[in-house]
Amino acid sequence: MKKLINKPEDVVKEELEGLALAYPDIVKVHFDPDYVYRADAPVKGKVALISGGGSGHEPMHGGLVGLGMLDGACPGQVFTSPTPDQMLEAAKMVHGGAGVLYIVKNYTGDVMNFEMAADMARSEGIRVLSILIDDDTAVKDSTWTAGRRGVGTTVLAEKIVGAAAEKGYDLKKLADLCRKVNINGRSMGMALTSCTVPMAGKPTFDLPEDEMEIGVGIHGEPGRERMSLKTADEITEMLALSIIDDPAYSRTVRELDEEKGEWVDVTLEDPPFKAGDQVLAFVNNMGGSAAVELPIIYRKLHEICEKKGLKIVRNLIGPYITSLEMQGCSITLLKMDDELLELWDAPVKTIGMRWGI
Amino acid sequence: MKKLINKPEDVVKEELEGLALAYPDIVKVHFDPDYVYRADAPVKGKVALISGGGSGHEPMHGGLVGLGMLDGACPGQVFTSPTPDQMLEAAKMVHGGAGVLYIVKNYTGDVMNFEMAADMARSEGIRVLSILIDDDTAVKDSTWTAGRRGVGTTVLAEKIVGAAAEKGYDLKKLADLCRKVNINGRSMGMALTSCTVPMAGKPTFDLPEDEMEIGVGIHGEPGRERMSLKTADEITEMLALSIIDDPAYSRTVRELDEEKGEWVDVTLEDPPFKAGDQVLAFVNNMGGSAAVELPIIYRKLHEICEKKGLKIVRNLIGPYITSLEMQGCSITLLKMDDELLELWDAPVKTIGMRWGI
Numbered sequence: 001m002k003k004l005i006n007k008p009e010d011v012v013k014e015e016l017e018g019l020a021l022a023y024p025d026i027v028k029v030h031f032d033p034d035y036v037y038r039a040d041a042p043v044k045g046k047v048a049l050i051s052g053g054g055s056g057h058e059p060m061h062g063g064l065v066g067l068g069m070l071d072g073a074c075p076g077q078v079f080t081s082p083t084p085d086q087m088l089e090a091a092k093m094v095h096g097g098a099g100v101l102y103i104v105k106n107y108t109g110d111v112m113n114f115e116m117a118a119d120m121a122r123s124e125g126i127r128v129l130s131i132l133i134d135d136d137t138a139v140k141d142s143t144w145t146a147g148r149r150g151v152g153t154t155v156l157a158e159k160i161v162g163a164a165a166e167k168g169y170d171l172k173k174l175a176d177l178c179r180k181v182n183i184n185g186r187s188m189g190m191a192l193t194s195c196t197v198p199m200a201g202k203p204t205f206d207l208p209e210d211e212m213e214i215g216v217g218i219h220g221e222p223g224r225e226r227m228s229l230k231t232a233d234e235i236t237e238m239l240a241l242s243i244i245d246d247p248a249y250s251r252t253v254r255e256l257d258e259e260k261g262e263w264v265d266v267t268l269e270d271p272p273f274k275a276g277d278q279v280l281a282f283v284n285n286m287g288g289s290a291a292v293e294l295p296i297i298y299r300k301l302h303e304i305c306e307k308k309g310l311k312i313v314r315n316l317i318g319p320y321i322t323s324l325e326m327q328g329c330s331i332t333l334l335k336m337d338d339e340l341l342e343l344w345d346a347p348v349k350t351i352g353m354r355w356g357i
Numbered sequence: 358m359k360k361l362i363n364k365p366e367d368v369v370k371e372e373l374e375g376l377a378l379a380y381p382d383i384v385k386v387h388f389d390p391d392y393v394y395r396a397d398a399p400v401k402g403k404v405a406l407i408s409g410g411g412s413g414h415e416p417m418h419g420g421l422v423g424l425g426m427l428d429g430a431c432p433g434q435v436f437t438s439p440t441p442d443q444m445l446e447a448a449k450m451v452h453g454g455a456g457v458l459y460i461v462k463n464y465t466g467d468v469m470n471f472e473m474a475a476d477m478a479r480s481e482g483i484r485v486l487s488i489l490i491d492d493d494t495a496v497k498d499s500t501w502t503a504g505r506r507g508v509g510t511t512v513l514a515e516k517i518v519g520a521a522a523e524k525g526y527d528l529k530k531l532a533d534l535c536r537k538v539n540i541n542g543r544s545m546g547m548a549l550t551s552c553t554v555p556m557a558g559k560p561t562f563d564l565p566e567d568e569m570e571i572g573v574g575i576h577g578e579p580g581r582e583r584m585s586l587k588t589a590d591e592i593t594e595m596l597a598l599s600i601i602d603d604p605a606y607s608r609t610v611r612e613l614d615e616e617k618g619e620w621v622d623v624t625l626e627d628p629p630f631k632a633g634d635q636v637l638a639f640v641n642n643m644g645g646s647a648a649v650e651l652p653i654i655y656r657k658l659h660e661i662c663e664k665k666g667l668k669i670v671r672n673l674i675g676p677y678i679t680s681l682e683m684q685g686c687s688i689t690l691l692k693m694d695d696e697l698l699e700l701w702d703a704p705v706k707t708i709g710m711r712w713g714i
Contacts, residue, residue, distance in 0.1 A: 002549040002566070002684055004650035006588045011649060014589075018652025021659045022672050058648035078649070192359040195647070209359070231363045232371075288645045290552070290681040291415035292368060292435070293361035295375025302378045315379050319676075324647040325684060327359055354712050 001201050003325075008198035012055045012077055019062060023351050026066045033083065035090035036062040037072040042096035047165045047174050048072065050090050051103040051158060053110050054079040056197070057218060059352025060155055060321045068348035068356075069162035070103075078197050078324070079219045081109030087117030091126055099127035099171035103157060103178060105150030106134035111254075115263065118256055129171055131178040132253050133157055135185045135332070137246045138215030138223050147251055149217050152282050152332030153185030155320045156344075159353065163346035172258075177343075181334065183270045186243045189330030190223070190235055191216040191286060195323050214238055218286075218323045218330075232293065236300035239331045244273050244308050273335065275309025280344065282315065282332040287322035289329060294318065297329055305333075314344055320352065358558050360682075365555035369412045369434055376419060380708050383423045390440065392447040393419040394429040399453035404522045404531050405429065407447050408460040408515060410467050411436040413554070414575055416709025417512055417678045425705035425713075426519035427460075428453075435554050435681070436576045438466030444474030448483055456484035456528035460514060460535060462507025463491035463610075472620065475613055486528055488535040489610050490514055492542045492689065494603045495572030495580050504608055506574050509639050509689030510542030512677045513701075516710065520703035529615075534700075538691065540627045543600045546687030547580070547592055548573040548643060552680050571595055575643075575680045575687075589650070593657035596688045601630050601665050630692065632666025637701065639672065639689040644679035646686060651675065654686055662690075671701055677709065 005011050012034070019036065020029040027036050035052075042048065051061045052074030061073035072090035074082035091100045100121065104114045111132065118128045135153035142149060161178045169177065191213045194203035204220035207213060212230070215223025230238070249270040257264040273279070283298045285291070294317050305312050313336055321330070336344070347356030362368050369391070376393065377386040384393050392409075399405065408418045409431030418430035429447035431439035448457045457478065461471045468489065475485045492510035499506060518535045526534065548570045551560035561577035564570060569587070572580025587595070606627040614621040630636070640655045642648070651674050662669050670693055678687070693701070704713030 002569070002586065004549070004589045004592060004646055004654055004684075004686055006590055006653065011653070014653045014656055015649050016652075018654070018656035018659075022652060022655050022674055055649060056647065063648075192361070212359070229359065232361045233363055235361060287647055288682055288684075289361055290413065290644055291420075291676060291679055292372050292413060292681065295373075295379060296363065296368070296371045297361055297375070298379050299371055299375035302375075317379055319648060322648055324649065325645055327361075327645075327682060329361055349712075355706075 001196050003198060005198055011198045012075055019351065026349060026351055030093065033086040033089050035072055035074045035086050036065050037090060037094050038065055041071050041094040043071065044096045045098055046096050047098045047171045048094040048096055048100045049103060049162055049165055050074065050087065050094065050100060052082045052087060053105050054081060056324045057321050063352030064155065064158050064350050066350035068166050068346055069158050069350050078199065081107065081113050084113045084116040084120060087114055088120045091121045091128065095126050101171060101174050101178065102128065102130040103154065103161065104130055104132050105154050106132050106147055107144050107149065108146065127171055128256065129175040129258065130256050131175050131182065133182050135182060135187045137186050137242055138188050142217055142221045144217065144219060144221055151189065151218055152187040152284050152321055152330050153182060153334060156185060156280065156282060156332065156334050157181040159348060160340055160343045163343040166346065183268055184335040185332060186246055186270065187330055187332040188239045188242045189216050189286065189328065190214045190239060191326050191328035193288065193327040194220055195326035216328065218321060220323060232296045233300045236297050237304060240301055240304045243331060243333050244310065246272060248272050273310060273333065277310050278313045278336045279305065279310050280314040280334040280336050281305065281312045283317045284321055284330045284332065285319035286326040286328040286330065287319055288325035288327040294329065301331060313341065358553050360555060362555055368555045369432055376708065383706060383708055387450065390443040390446050392429055392431045392443050393422050394447060394451050395422055398428055398451040400428065401453045402455055403453050404455045404528045405451040405453055405457045406460060406519055406522055407431065407444065407451065407457055409439045409444060410462050411438060413681045414678050420709030421512065421515050421707050423707035425523050425703055426515050426707050435556065438464065438470050441470045441473040441477060444471055445477045448478045448485065452483050458528060458531050458535065459485060459487040460511065460518065461487055461489050462511050463489050463504055464501050464506065465503065484528055485613065486532040486615065487613050488532050488539065490539050492539060492544045494543050494599055495545050499574055499578045501574065501576060501578055508546065508575055509544040509641050509678055509687050510539060510691060513542060513637065513639060513689065513691050514538040516705060517697055517700045520700035523703065540625055541692040542689060543603055543627065544687055544689040545596045545599045546573050546643065546685065547571045547596060548683050548685035550645065550684040551577055552683040573685065575678060577680060589653045590657045593654050594661060597658050597661045600688060600690050601667065603629060605629050630667060630690065634667050635670045635693045636662065636667050637671040637691040637693050638662065638669045640674045641678055641687045641689065642676035643683040643685040643687065644676055645682040645684040651686065658688060670698065
């Protein structure tokens with residue numbers, strides 16, 4: 001295993017120590033339980049946003065904490081859900097009196113633990129709502145998930161909802177906005193290579209030298225199809241058309257109903273993309289691909305969107321939701337409107353994303 | 358070869374097409390000869406900064422073009438020097454009447470071609486000065502270089518000199534500043550894995566599963582020593598101490614003397630680091646290492662600098678001068694003073710680096 005690490009069991013702890021030393025003006029780190037939080041938290045009167053999940057997807061989520069994005073992030077061990085006590089303690093640290101929104105990627109462990117944490121926080125008198133991100137069009141269920149997985153749209157939701165929180169949206173309005181981003185965003189990824197979880201010490205899966213995996217998950221979960229290597233243009237077409245031609249998608253998710261004080265089933269339907277839509281195009285590096293390759297994917301994506309009548313009005317290109325050193329990419333398209341555009345353009349200052357500050 | 362590309366010979370062209378489509382507000386791209394330039398070039402009355410070199414080191418240099426950094430960048434094919442006509446045409450496009458500064462990494466091909474380009478530009482009436490970056494402490498000469506190679510300090514010089522140009526420094530003062538950054542910056546890199554140049558189709562060098570290369574160049578040139586894998590802390594110590602304990606370094610470089618109208622030999626001496634110095638610490642991802650690993654390197658670097666009496670006053674962590682998908686890292690330390698600090702903090706808006714805008 002070739003990695004710039006010391007003991008595999010210390011990877012996350014030492015990463016967090018490094019972040020705390022490097023960026024004291026942006027984040028602080030609490031250890032045991034582990035969470036990253038805004039250096040100026042709690043921000044009085046602002047709804048606090050918290051996300052989290054397994055480590056290994058950096059900069060998501062700890063690198064997305066700061067002005068205009070998250071107030072707190074709970075990192076689990078690599079590819080392992082964080083625990084409810086991390087989420088509870090993070091909420092207690094960052095809530096500024098206006099409630100807490102949990103942004104949760106749809107993985108079984110994350111969902112279960114954030115639900116427990118929300119209940120515990122409520123029992124301690126903190127208003128909490130929780131919104132699920134399930135934007136991966138690749139597979140309906142997977143080894144790690146009931147329903148679609150939460151991937152690239154999470155980064156976009158954290159940016160947009162973070163800007164809205166900064167602007168003064170209340171908790172209910174932020175939850176509605178986060179749900180809106182989720183249903184309007186769709187993603188699909190692919191892997192040229194596997195990645196190696198430090199504690200495992202060997203590649204998560206085997207991928208022969210002449211094969212790739214289309215629709216792979218961010219933990220290396222199997223995707224739609226394993227096939228022989230294709231060109232960047234062919235790969236982009238497969239990913240983009242899977243997203244653009246994905247029909248309306250209905251599912252039932254559990255959300256916390258504040259008035260009833262309980263978790264209720266909510267049916268959501270993702271509207272399909274249609275000609276004339278304005279979109280944000282996000283080309284994500286899975287981590288290990290050379291930076292020179294991403295614009296080649298974007299170039300073809302731009303052409304496909306044009307052909308399909310989708311107008312790219314904003315973009316994001318780079319490693320934002322990674323899978324350790326996996327080579328490959330994912331594409332996310334998010335249908336935009338004036339509200340989302342204004343929030344996307346708002347200032348942000350985090351470790352992994354900054355502009356306007 | 359596993360890459361997100363189409364034909365190997367089209368990699369750079371298609372990358373540039375992608376950049377042009379994605380970032381029209383920041384850069385424009387001229388094809389044949391190829392160069393990237395500021396969308397608002399020429400900026401009247403400002404000295405124009407131009408750099409360049411082989412592709413495969415993204416975001417350097419095309420991704421460092423924009424307000425507060427470069428005015429133009431000339432990309433060669435992957436790991437191949439750009440040609441004098443690229444450098445000449447870029448100069449003609451971006452010069453705003455106050456002269457052009459070429460920032461040149463010390464590789465034989467780059468040096469020769471920038472020298473020819475400077476002579477051609479001068480014969481067309483453009484004032485040009487040219488400063489060499491040679492900050493790699495690993496080896497004195499290498500397969501690609503007479504003298505030390507130019508690496509991480511280049512990124513820092515482009516940021517700092519770019520800010521000074523924006524502020525109105527004249528050509529001579531910018532050349533002096535760039536030379537000052539060069540002699541106060543030192544770097545050293547290491548590789549866990551090789552990388553594959555698309556046109557070659559196979560790894561540049563072989564590195565067994567249990568070995569790494571200390572002092573590697575950004576094109577995979579041999580470094581100081583090949584050895585068995587070490588921990589992140591041990592690696593950091595080797596790189597950092599090589600830099601910090603590097604004695605004064607004297608060499609003669611060729612610079613253009615405007616008054617004499619010819620290239621003259623200039624002797625430069627890098628002052629060694631000493632306790633009490635303020636430094637910028639730059640931990641660079643060679644491209645393919647997982648993002649979670651870099652803060653682990655920074656953590657140890659911070660400890661070593663403290664022990665040595667060096668105060669880290671700024672930092673930069675991430676993939677800025679890459680070697681395609683090579684796994685590994687490099688460390689650069691730059692001795693800072695009030696002038697450099699103010700320029701470092703100044704606004705910048707490029708594809709690869711942005712803050713304050």
